[in-house]
Amino acid sequence: MKILIVDDSSTMRRIIINTLSRIGYTDVVEGENGKSGLEKLGQGGVEMIITDWNMPEMDGLEFVKTVRVQNPAIPILMVTTNAAKEDIVEALQAGVNNYVVKPFTPDTLKEKIESLLG
Template identity: 35%
Template sequence: MNVLVVDDAAFMRTLVRMFLEQMGHTVIGEAQNGKEAVDLYGRLKPDLVTMDITMPEMDGLEAVKRIKSANPGAKIIMCSAMGQQRVVMEAIRSGASDFVVKPIQKERLQEAVEKLFAGQGTKVGVL
């Protein structure tokens, strides 16, 4: 599947890209903030987005809202070091399909992707 990776940290984009490619997916784009993510989503129409929360210009929560508003079927997995229940619930309310806490582990990312595309993802407890 085609994936858009969004994170302001280049090393984190590289790590997520590596994990996704090891799983057999293709990263078709990378963005370093929410504004770029919204723009790239509109142009690339990826099957999946991995999205950080805390980023400059536009945070991940606002980017998710904008992407989901224009593309209700968008599949977005939030990836953030902020794993408190309040933050997770805010991400889900914004339209995220799942939430993976950093430091990202390949197994947890793979589980989130598989659940989402097996039709079981969205609004699941991850803590």
């Protein structure tokens, strides 16, 4: 399964990639903001998206809304520091399937990914 990780922090992308590889997901593509995320998504093969919210150029919320216009079914997990109730609701309304607040444990990421993949 190919997973797209969109985060402007290279350290955070490495942490997520590392966690994914420990739970068996090694096919990963990376984007550093919503705009590059859309480019990677356009290249095809992506079956799941993990995205940050606060990024330059195109933030995660705008990215999710754009993806949902083109692809209503792809599972999207938002991993962000935004912890306010209204933020979580806004992300869910935009089309995010699940939500993780940073900092997180690998177990949480695993639990959320598994719940998205059914």
